[in-house]
Amino acid sequence: MPELPEVETVRRGLAEHVVGRRVERVEVGRLRVVRRTSAEALVDGLSGCVVLAADRRGKYLRLPLDSGEELMVHLRMSGQLLVAPRGAVRPPHTHVAMILDDGSELWFVDPRTFGEVVVFDPADVEAVVPELARLGIDPIADRFERDDLRAILRRSPRRALKPLLLDQHVIAGIGNIYADEILHRARLRPDRPASSLDRRRVGELHRAIVAVLGEAIAAGGSTLGDAQYVDLMGDGGSYQDEHRVYGRGGERCSTCGRGWIQRVVTGGRGTHFCGVCQR
Numbered sequence: 001m002p003e004l005p006e007v008e009t010v011r012r013g014l015a016e017h018v019v020g021r022r023v024e025r026v027e028v029g030r031l032r033v034v035r036r037t038s039a040e041a042l043v044d045g046l047s048g049c050v051v052l053a054a055d056r057r058g059k060y061l062r063l064p065l066d067s068g069e070e071l072m073v074h075l076r077m078s079g080q081l082l083v084a085p086r087g088a089v090r091p092p093h094t095h096v097a098m099i100l101d102d103g104s105e106l107w108f109v110d111p112r113t114f115g116e117v118v119v120f121d122p123a124d125v126e127a128v129v130p131e132l133a134r135l136g137i138d139p140i141a142d143r144f145e146r147d148d149l150r151a152i153l154r155r156s157p158r159r160a161l162k163p164l165l166l167d168q169h170v171i172a173g174i175g176n177i178y179a180d181e182i183l184h185r186a187r188l189r190p191d192r193p194a195s196s197l198d199r200r201r202v203g204e205l206h207r208a209i210v211a212v213l214g215e216a217i218a219a220g221g222s223t224l225g226d227a228q229y230v231d232l233m234g235d236g237g238s239y240q241d242e243h244r245v246y247g248r249g250g251e252r253c254s255t256c257g258r259g260w261i262q263r264v265v266t267g268g269r270g271t272h273f274c275g276v277c278q279r
């Protein structure tokens, strides 16, 4: 599933290729991806509008329109946004096609159809996209200081670090891959309670969050074996080559050279860590 670095890479592509363009026409295929409102609402809300900016909150893409409304896209499990020349053959599972005024098209492609595309009035965000209004701090888009993290850990002293990092209401954008990589970088066990971190450890965790996400963005995100995540031009990222623990269960730890990467399953999701260098 695309996480903050992948969605940020898509956002940068949108800023380059779609911002400033007028949407001339919209075609909707599968209605499941517009389930939040309707196909008519998407077509009416987008047609004729100019895209003013490309913003991101956590894993949500937010594109303000010159109508005062906003286009929101969430890729969920397998969604992709792709730009192509007008008339190009659309890949299977292209559920929304936006025909732009520069001779290109923006496609929303999603084999599993968990993703969604919606146009809404920002004044109605609580009613239409309530989870967007309740997102926690974004560690890249917002000013995110060590003291912000300290306050977060203090509010949930008994929670384990991994579920805390995954909680979108607390910190927005981190998913399973980057939670594992961040905790490894900070040399902290995923099941360690938030209250057990002293000031120095909080600083290390803060640095790890910013560094891992920043490096992953610079690498264009992670494209795993399923190759579902690609950027706007259809290219994969390369950060998967730099994963130290995620997907490396059973391998020798390349950080300390002594431990073996363990994989434990909690709540249906795998957690990867080194029992030697993560304490």
Ligand SMILES: [Zn+2]
Residues within 6 Å of the ligand: 253, 254, 255, 256, 257, 258, 259, 274, 275, 276, 277, 278
């Ligand atoms: Zn290790």
